[in-house]
Amino acid sequence: DQQVKQNSPSLSVQEGRISILNCDYTNSMFDYFLWYKKYPAEGPTFLISISSIKDKNEDGRFTVFLNKSARHLSLHIVPSQPGDSAVYFCAARDAGNMLTFGGGTRLMVKP
Amino acid sequence: DTGVSQNPRHKITKRGQNVTFRCDPISEHNRLYWYRQTLGQGPEFLTYFQNEAQLEKSRLLSDRFSAERPKGSFSTLEIQRTEQGDSAMYLCASSSTVGRPSDYNEQFFGPGTRLTVL
Numbered sequence: 001d002q003q004v005k006q007n008s009p010s011l012s013v014q015e016g017r018i019s020i021l022n023c024d025y026t027n028s029m030f031d032y033f034l035w036y037k038k039y040p041a042e043g044p045t046f047l048i049s050i051s052s053i054k055d056k057n058e059d060g061r062f063t064v065f066l067n068k069s070a071r072h073l074s075l076h077i078v079p080s081q082p083g084d085s086a087v088y089f090c091a092a093r094d095a096g097n098m099l100t101f102g103g104g105t106r107l108m109v110k111p
Numbered sequence: 112d113t114g115v116s117q118n119p120r121h122k123i124t125k126r127g128q129n130v131t132f133r134c135d136p137i138s139e140h141n142r143l144y145w146y147r148q149t150l151g152q153g154p155e156f157l158t159y160f161q162n163e164a165q166l167e168k169s170r171l172l173s174d175r176f177s178a179e180r181p182k183g184s185f186s187t188l189e190i191q192r193t194e195q196g197d198s199a200m201y202l203c204a205s206s207s208t209v210g211r212p213s214d215y216n217e218q219f220f221g222p223g224t225r226l227t228v229l
Contacts, residue, residue, distance in 0.1 A: 004153075032216045043115070043202055043220035044154065089153050096167060097142065097206075099218060101153030 003027045004092050006102035013109050019077040021105050023090035026071065030092035034099065035064060035075045038087045047088075048075070080109045115221035117203050123227045124193055131189045132224045136205030143186050144218060145178055146202040147171065154202050160186060161208075193228045200225050 005024045013019045021035075031052045036044035050057040050064045050073070057064050063076045077084055087106050091099040116135045124130050136143045142161050146154035157176070158168045162183040172178075175193075180186040190197055204218040 006153075034216070034218075036220075041222070043117075043204075043222045046217050046219060049216060091153075093216060097159055098144070098156035098167060098169070099146075099154075100156070103151065103153050 002103075003030075004090060004100050004102040006088075006090060006105050008105050009103070010106040010108070013080045013107065015082055015109055015111050016079045019075075019080045019084065019107055019109065021075040021077075021088050021090075021107065023073045023075075023102050024071060025073075025092050027092070027094060027100070028071070029094040030100075031095070032093040033064070033066060033073050034091045034093070035062075036089045036091060036101075037084075038089060038104070044089060077107075080107075082109050082111050085109050115203055115205055115219055117201075117221040117224050119224060120222060121225050121227075123229065125229050126195060127192055129189065129191045130193060130226060131187055132201055132203075132226075133185060133187050134203030134221060135185045136203070137207075137219055139209070140205035140207045140219075141183070141209065142206045142218075143180055144204040144206070145186070145188050146204065146220075148200040148202055148223070149198075157188075190226075193226075195228045198226055198228045 034049040035047040037047050038044045048062045066073045087104045089104045091101045118133045144159040145157040148154040160180040175191045178188045200223040202223045204220045206218045
């Protein structure tokens with residue numbers, strides 16, 4: 001039973017264009033959402049987060065949108081850069097403290 | 112402080128052997144988490160500590176697994192009688208409930224220990 005799903009295993013984008021990574025969840029008790037970026041042979045690196053009381057959070061080139069009614073969140077990267085190529089995981093937290101992760105989306109930004 | 116560190120980075124063992132991994136969290140982080148990640152999947156929660164108390168354990172944590180954080184600083188994860196299905200990346204993360212509330216939810220991960228059971 002996957003409570004957090006990233007339905008696109010991979011995404012290819014041209015440098016300078018927008019990258020949109022999507023994530024769906026089923027547990028209505030999740031109250032905080034995070035995006036992590038992971039390079040090979042490294043642990044996940046925190047990127048950006050959003051509380052369930054908000055619908056948007058922006059940090060530089062990265063913006064996360066949350067649609068609670070649809071139980072959907074997305075990460076927008078504008079403009080995309082080759083250094084953004086990595087695996088991106090969305091994660092959700094409920095009243096406990098553990099994070100539930102999606103399966104990841106591999107982003108490839110082509111120069 | 113350079114972040115969360117984990118040792119060893121790689122471990123190859125034979126089935127049936129015991130292995131132990133160590134995690135050193137970010138200084139003064141009172142929460143420490145263990146996750147497991149298999150190929151093509153996201154990390155899966157195993158257990159977490161607040162200071163030295165183990166507060167939550169996943170059903171993934173079988174009786175062969177034990178984790179400790181004796182002084183509320185570093186933690187160890189031991190797997191007894193390893194099985195081939197234990198092969199995975201074991202990730203440690205830490206977070207703090209002290210300081211800025213905006214930091215409470217962010218877990219900072221170490222580089223992981225990759226376990227291969229032959």
